Amino acid sequence: MKAVETMDRGDALLNIFIGMFVMFMFLPLILMMLAAFNSASPPSVTSWEELTLAWFPRLLAEDRLIGCLQNSFRIAVFVVPASVLLGLSAAILLTRLEGQATNLLYACLISPMLTPGIVLGIATIVFWRHFGVGADLYTTIMAQTTFIASFPMLIIMARLQRQDRAQEEAALDLGASPFFLFRRVTFPFLLPAILTSAALAFLLSFENYNTTVFSIGGSCTLTTEIAAQARRAHTPVINALGVIFVTVTVIFSLVYTLRKQWEK
Amino acid sequence: MKQLFEIYGWPLTTFFSACVALWLTILIVTPQFFMIELSLRFEDRGDRLTKIVNDLDVLYRDKGTKEYDLVNGPACNTTGMVNPMMTGDSSCAQFGEEDKLRLEQQVRELEDRIQSLLVEEQNLKEIKAQQFPYSVRNYTAMTGLHAWTLTKTVAFALIVTLIALAACYPVAYAVALRSGPVKTVILFTALFVPYAVNELMRIYAWLTVFDLHGLLNTLLVIAGFASFASDEVIIWYRFPGTVLVVLVYTYILFMVFPIYNTMATLDPNQVEAARDLGAKTWRIHWRVIIPHTKPGIAVGCIMTFMLAAGSFSVPYIITRGLQPKWFTQLIYDKFYESSNWNLGSAYSFTLLLICILFIFGVMAIFGVKLRQLAR
Known part of the structure; x- marks a missing residue:
């Protein structure tokens, strides 16, 4: 009886702790979002002036911000297919190869995930300077692909490991060409993993800051521009952008969770 | 490897291998290698060679200005209009033979100095090329x-x-x-x-x-x-x-x-x-x-x-x-x-x-x- 009581007390403590933890995670975000609806500038929640939506249309007038946003998309357009292709190739090789060399290859290919982003950015601009290419969107595409490709690799590998190899052998026995086999059996099987990793690659590219800021030189992406503005001045326009970011994230998270629940 | 060829055929296998090879070489390994190589080359910002390179820049610029003046006159351009960048009235009329000789003399002097510096730069570069280019001074030079x-x-x-x-x-x-x-x-x-x-x-x-x-x-x-x-x-x-x-x-x-x-x-x-x-x-x-x-x-x-x-x-x-x-x-x-x-x-x-x-x-x-x- 006593043991049960202490367990309940432990659970109560745990509940209080996790409640505080979640509050800690949400409080700054909520404050930031509230300040976006206050007419006071610099943004504040404590000196409330007037409820307003005026900061949202102001976003459209920020020409530089919009130019940088376009750069973010330009980069992602190249990074996403490149990362998925590299990740897919590596996943296929790693699943089918055996021996010590494979472990080394594996270690090399996940090493960019464990490398500080700024080091990847620096190595990229140093490398391309040798060929006379200055730091710009192009170097950022290279630097981002270096580590983003590791994520599709892991996702696709996980799915490949669940593949029933008898299927492939059967197809080959029945006279299918290897290319036909890949197009009609392996690729469709991998498609969900490929789509998931493309979505993830887009998010990683779009949201990346530390690698990007070291490899982009004088150009900008949405994230480098947010950081530059956040350091220079504290304006409610960025808070309005924050509201959009958080809202989109919440919607996607809920859709993702609900879909996962529904699939069960 | 054999398994790969059997299942995916040689065109696809070659393609996948090439992709991974590109990722490894162009994106992962070589950039890191270049970065490390660069970090092992110490650039002495206060040495004689750096000073010569800077001096040469200044001398070339001076010489260029003087040669331009020789051709066009100090304050005129080819159309005879007064150059708005130049102050004073030293117009074309006042640019006589004497000034021309003086300028030519100055240009020759500059040329001599440039020549001697170029020789010295060449020597220093040769010495530097013979020296072992790598050191850990970039690592040990970190200030407190x-x-x-x-x-x-x-x-x-x-x-x-x-x-x-x-x-x-x-x-x-x-x-x-x-x-x-x-x-x-x-x-x-x-x-x-x-x-x-x-x-x-x-x-x-x-x-x-x-x-x-x-x-x-x-x-x-x-x-x-x-x-x-x-x-x-x-x-x-x-x-x-x-x-x-x-x-x-x-x-x-x-x-x-x-x-x-x-x-x-x-x-x-x-x-x-x-x-x-x-x-x-x-x-x-x-x-x-x-x-x-x-x-x-x-x-x-x-x-x-x-x-x-x-x-x-x-x-x-x-x-x-x-x-x-x-x-x-x-x-x-x-x-x-x-x-x-x-x-x-x-x-x-x-x-x-x-x-x-x-x-x-x-x-x-x-x-x-x-x-x-x-x-």
Whole structure:
């Protein structure tokens, strides 16, 4: 009886702790979002002036911000297919190869995930300077692909490991060409993993800051521009952008969770 | 390899291999190699060769100006109009034979000096080419201030990792093993949302707390410890503690999810069995849950440390220039402000080495292998 009581007390403590933890995670975000609806500038929640939506249309007038946003998309357009292709190739090789060399290859290919982003950015601009290419969107595409490709690799590998190899052998026995086999059996099987990793690659590219800021030189992406503005001045326009970011994230998270629940 | 050829055929196999080879060479290995190579070349900014190169620049410019004057006259251009850049009335009329001879003489003198400097530069370059180009001077030349900055950055990253581990283990435990299915989904979503919100937005959000008229100062004023009217408020951005808090906030969730993912694969019956056999709570953690969760803890520690030590965004936004620069900011300046790429590469590689050491340290402590890490 006593043991049960202490367990309940432990659970109560745990509940209080996790409640505080979640509050800690949400409080700054909520404050930031509230300040976006206050007419006071610099943004504040404590000196409330007037409820307003005026900061949202102001976003459209920020020409530089919009130019940088376009750069973010330009980069992602190249990074996403490149990362998925590299990740897919590596996943296929790693699943089918055996021996010590494979472990080394594996270690090399996940090493960019464990490398500080700024080091990847620096190595990229140093490398391309040798060929006379200055730091710009192009170097950022290279630097981002270096580590983003590791994520599709892991996702696709996980799915490949669940593949029933008898299927492939059967197809080959029945006279299918290897290319036909890949197009009609392996690729469709991998498609969900490929789509998931493309979505993830887009998010990683779009949201990346530390690698990007070291490899982009004088150009900008949405994230480098947010950081530059956040350091220079504290304006409610960025808070309005924050509201959009958080809202989109919440919607996607809920859709993702609900879909996962529904699939069960 | 044989298996690959059989299943995918040689065209596809070659294609996949080529892709991986490109990734390895152009993106991963060679850039790192170039960076290390650059960091081993010491560029002496005060040596004779640098001075000669600078002097030559100045001499060439002088000579160019004088030659231009010789052809066009000091203050005229070819159309005979007065050059608006030149002041005074030294117009074409006053530019006689004497001036011309004087200018020619000056140009010849400049030419002689340029020639002698070029010879010296050539000699110095030959000597330099014969010398062994590599040294570790970029690494040993780190000033005391920069070494202290590096130490501080690494110490902060370690503290962040420890705080994150202490806070996230119970959180992951609560979500993975102490909640019913509905509660798990709710908690998971509640943790996933701040994890997925853009890193910069999460950092930026803290300005609302730390600002001069932010939440903290307002609370102090309400409590009577400070006053806005007489400007007796605290400038929070001056304290390194603010960077620590925001570092913890920004990277703590990279600890939660790896731990949660491995803990969720633990069969709850194992915990039940241990309890039925009379094990106390701490003993269940120590002997059942932690051993199972080790790979997740290792990944969490590695990611949190690496992100905190290599973070440029947090100190950049939070210090607002009111604190000494962070190590990542020093590296940035070496590339984009004082443009000493050699030294910058050395600093960057130092940071990478520290992270590699940390990874091996963590793998040794928890006894996990690389292959177990990335799952």
